[in-house]
């Protein structure tokens with residue numbers, strides 16, 4: 001599943017390609033149409049006709065990111081609204097001359113939403129496993145996940161916000177790994193970067209958040225920010241299905257210290273694994289406490 005760095009890379013690529021572009025029409029795949037016919041709301045989390053009439057004729061003014069969500073600021077007849085998108089497990093955007101021009105066959109086969117742009121290009125959302133989400137909202141605050149989300153790690157207040165939220169009474173008895181994967185504490189941390197940041201800051205993923213000193217939480221915040229920055233610099237991690245807008249793979253996976261490792265990159269001891277917050281967690285009991 002793409003985490004913050006991978007989504008940020010998609011945002012940067014889309015920004016170059018589609019900011020200022022106007023949407024002429026939108027098409028949905030058979031999967032989306034069939035899902036909606038049986039009220040499963042596949043990908044588009046609102047009525048298809050509403051989505052279509054909102055985005056048709058709109059101009060994309062800005063491509064932004066909040067946590068693992070992308071948002072497009074749209075303008076239409078002097079009104080502003082937002083199109084929010086989550087890549088789910090395996091979503092990807094492509095900007096090509098047509099759907100047929102998407103180089104990767106597997107993605108091409110699994111296009112779900114295709115926006116025909118006025119300049120003749122197509123912005124396609126492809127999703128093999130179809131866990132992605134897309135919808136339009138009037139204000140950003142109208143979308144519940146944004147309402148409770150902590151500030152972005154790049155924001156000057158992120159450190160104080162993070163420490164405050166991590167030490168909230170409700171988190172006191174929770175494993176720190178589960179706490180940092182909550183976007184209400186810090187947005188964008190998924191399973192991979194949680195393991196990496198906890199390793200770098202020397203904190204056991206199972207440790208209760210209430211038993212971690214402020215000094216160590218500060219180190220953890222820095223580790224999260226550093227691993228996000230490093231991953232963005234290295235094109236993100238390509239573990240399974242993630243691809244950039246041009247279909248490229250990242251190389252961050254070659255820089256992991258602990259995630260999916262057999263032996264600890266620091267002491268050489270065996271890497272332990274355990275399911276925390278429903279996902280497999282990697283750690284070293286010698287280097288993390």
Ligand SMILES: [Zn+2]
Nearest residue numbers: 264267284287
């Ligand atoms: Zn170790």
